[in-house]
Amino acid sequence: MNRMRSMISALSALLLVLALPFGAAATQAPASEPLLVLSYHDIRDDVARKGDADAFAVSTQNFAAHLDWLSGEGYHPVSLSQIVEASKGGAPLPPKPVLITFDDGLRSVYTKAFPLLRAYGYPALAAVVTDWVDLPAGRSVDYGPRPFTTDDFLTWEQLREMQASGLIDVASHSADLHRGVISNPQGNSTPAAITRIYDPAHGYETEQAYLARIRNDLTRSSSTIKRELGRAPRAIVWPYAAYSDVTNEIADSLGMTVSFDLKGRSTKLTSNLHGLSRLLVMDNASLGDLAYQLRHDKARVGVRALQIDLDAVYDADPAQMGRNLDVLVERVKRIGPTHVFLQAFADPDGNGSADALYFPNRFLPMRADLFNRVSWQLKSRAGVEVIGWLPVLGFEPADARVRHDLAIRNTAPDEIFRLDFTRPEVRSMVRGIYEDLAVAAYLDGLLFHDDAYVRDTELLGTLPSDPALRTRALIDFTLELERAAERWRPKLKTVRNLYARTVLQPESEAWFAQRLDRFNAAYDYTAVMAMPWMEGSRTPERWLDGLVTAARRYDPDLTQTLFELQTIDWRTSRPIPGERLVRQVRRLLAQGVRHVGWYPDDFIGNRPKLEHAQEAMSARSFPYEER
Template sequence: MPFFLRLFVILFCLFASPPPYADGANPGFLVLNYHDILEEEEKVPPFDRIAVNKQHLDEHFAWLKKNNYHVIGIQSLLDAMSGEKPLPPKAVILTFDDGYLSFYTRALPLLKKYHYPATLAVVGSWLEGKNTAGVKPLMSPEQIREAMATGLVEIASHSYDLHHGIAANPQGNELSAVTGRLYSSEYEEYEKDEDYRKRIFQAVEKSADQLFQLLGVRPRVMVWPYGEYNAIALEAAKAAGMRLTMGLNDGANTLADVGAMKRLMITDDVNVKQFAEIVKNQRGHLPLRVAHVDMDYIYDEDEEQTGRNLNALLERIKASGANTVFLQAYADPDGDGNADELYFPNRHLPVRRDLFNHVALQLRTKAGVKVYAWMPIMAYKADVPLKWFVKEWREGGPKPARHIYTRLSPFNPEARQYIGEIYEDLAKHCDFNGILFHDDGILSDFEDVSQPALDVTHKVWGLPAEFEAIHASSELRLRWAQHKTEWLGQFTDYLTDKVRYYRPYVKTARNLYALPLLKPYSEEWYAQSFPAFLKHYDYVAIEAMPFMEEADDPKKWLTELVKKTAEHPNGLDKMVFELQAVDWKKQQDIPMNVFTEQFQLLKKLGAKHIGYYPDNVHHDQPKLDALKKFFPVANVD
């Protein structure tokens, strides 16, 4: 497995799931993943992070037995799905990827020793001796048949020829052949939808046919190379008879997850104590340390200068201790918060440069961080009919909204589809870990009074059809705001679904203004609510910016912000406090002693996730030397 893709999949292992056995009536199950198995004397540099010492594997198996885990095979899972026989408590499935010879010589004897079933995923083209340059010694077809004949080993497809990277952008970066779109440097164009779909379906079907010819039975399980899949790949697997598939996201499973199971990849040759911690806790996720980055700071008309800017950013982020980057995916050269252009191919807005995928991948592989695509919800400077935009009530009737954000209305069906297609194109062409929804997702107490919005207000929500009637009543104004808050939340759910069709692993975060948290009645003016955000997003990124809010006492203000957050169930677990690195009102950087003091105060008060905006690589703000001292968190994995 190439290093960049190896690191790529390891980055998936960052989020915990609920304990798998919390509900005794519907027990869950874990899937553990191994690759190459080494003898102790073979552990020499450069170390392979996904290889495991045979002695450690033996100790892992013994620990499972001693602690009453039940190792089950695929048939037991199918029996549970059909209702024939329930899963045993503390069920575990063992998987081994790639079909290395070490499975036959080292893992299989241990499986026989403990009488543990396992699933072995093999790559079709490798079985034929193709594309094996740099690949470790592999099992022969005869050895695979012999392993299956033991009755302990299920042979799964690991695709026919998708276990590699493909050039997926103009810069030549490689992404998984399963989810990446081929980029032709000769024609300067991406693989078309129909060509991509045909390539995936053919590769999956060819693997299933090949294994049938080799083994006499069709594979029942697809194990996605590098853990990468999307809705099209899942459809291809199902069409080829493999309704069970496996990715590489950490966490536990229930029977509802069998279409795309999570797997705990065992990395770094963990000893039995570390293994026990992984199995019991599924790698509790790290506190986030977020650097919020403007792509506009990295972009330059001179591509060579862009490269220098990016290299400086990579060095800075890696050294800073940040583990997450909120990265701007849209261009806003005039700084008004609206998307003038985009940094990825799309069907609606100009492309400033096809840059987001390249920068995101470099950050993930070279700086070792998660990357969230920072995107507007509604604020697009689009050449579309005026009726698509948010309207405010002014001078006795609906007029174009005067807010600095030029927002398309989430109530207009054409506008919703337009924005949805932008998000769809982002996910189709770029690979990233999450989405940060921009702070443009607001509607005032005079918005939205476009005709589609008023129709929903009256016909769906049962409020008066006339704006004046709503606005005359404080009770109706609040009800109107609450409905709008939920409408915006459901609209971002729609956008998330568009992304997850192609990138099913992504997490979500949304910017929240401070006032709706500090004074919940201000929902009327924003259509924002912390409880509503907790329901819709994995994280909420609040603007913890006392100077922007002109707070008389910044420390007291931040203290109140944390206190109000903690009043909500899971509030501190999901809130990202974003400090400001610049005082925009004074047009000057926040002094580092003030910035550091605020960071330490947030930590002391119990804030778990902390970030800052903006990160300015050009004049070292916040100061890197200071960030390195207090920003990192210990890696608990």
């Protein structure tokens, strides 16, 4: 132990000599400069260079190198107090501001990180799970690679010492929310802070009981920190970065007006300090790894999306449904796309509108409580972002009279059934459906279905005749739906389907109330249905070339336009050969397309075949597994 202390002291002294001065010499940054926040967990001397059992651990050597590199690259450390002051119009943050945070309250924050932070003069934020700090002797926490005991966590005495140094702010990481709770009838666990607990005997936790549970936990955590450290926390670091606007409102009422997540790496400061982005440092990131994470342009990362029919997972036999789910997750894991667009509605008759939903809701029948289970399995086991796919107008209320009264009039017989969104009761119902989806399940974003169109012969007298205004009205409604969902799932990505005809023939905006440039201004991505057989083309590849050329008129660098191919020729019900789909993807990429997807991905029938799906839709640099 004495030898270890001597090594720490020597290393600290060396780093103090090497460190560049901060603070007084720094010039002020423009108010718009974003705040970088880095998220660390355990700092250990013995972390394996790669493949350590604890993916969240960083070696002491690499952590020291990170601090040295940040100082050399002109980053300026800031404290929580500086951030709060700047958000209120006080002294602006220095150029390239960075905040270091530590989650979970592990002992290494004191033994390994704190000496280095003192050497560099770096302030930091330590977020503690108060029940873990108070963990009784003989009890343990299942912390991934092994059970952690009280000796693995910070003590209140150590926290008092670090706080007294003026470098360390202590935040809440909850009292007992750093765990999973049962979230559905199948027994899956999801983060406690965002989940309405499922009890087989009583069903789902009520909203009132859920909010009381969160308030009680945060109150207990805040009170414990104040009792032990003499100061209540001003910040909450949500376990697993799982939170909502509603839980932030509870934290606000308890004085925790700053919160953090793990979506993104930096945030432009405003007066609202909830949901500050953090970059999670993991896999024992080397200096090169960290530099890459901070320098690479995330906007250039290509999307590879599989659109999945949940109708194909559903089966009246629960055992078969479980097997279907396993096949799906294994296929997605082996393909390695970035995203799955996951159907959240039931359309067994294939008419394009929702007869029922796959999540508990207040408005339509629930075919099965399935979306939550599948989305979390895809997220946790296959490592993809899950985008919930729902209609915008195409919902069929069970009551025939209601369905008739609320439907859009004067539609052609072959049109998708759609509700009249200009009616307040329709808007309220659809908003509620989107809110219920966000309450029921984990998701990263929303895909607005291709039912979101209005013909020029429809809703006459209630919508303007100007095509641009009609397009705007539908966009505004989808953004209203996004806001309803984001109350429970913040920072959702948005994708909207677009008919190819509106790209190839811009005047057709009048017939659909859709247009690519308006969509790209409103959503993160526009999924153009790049489906030549559906459009009746006799030369599919040349048709795709024309679509790319036409899309460039609106999106020159194709940064937001996703080209979604078809894997089935619906006119003949025959699958498109996988080799041809691979060639089409290559052809698109050669023309500068960044984002591609396809629909449907038939995971049950292995169509397209796995090897073709890997070649076309994998986001991995080398998608094939060793045999």
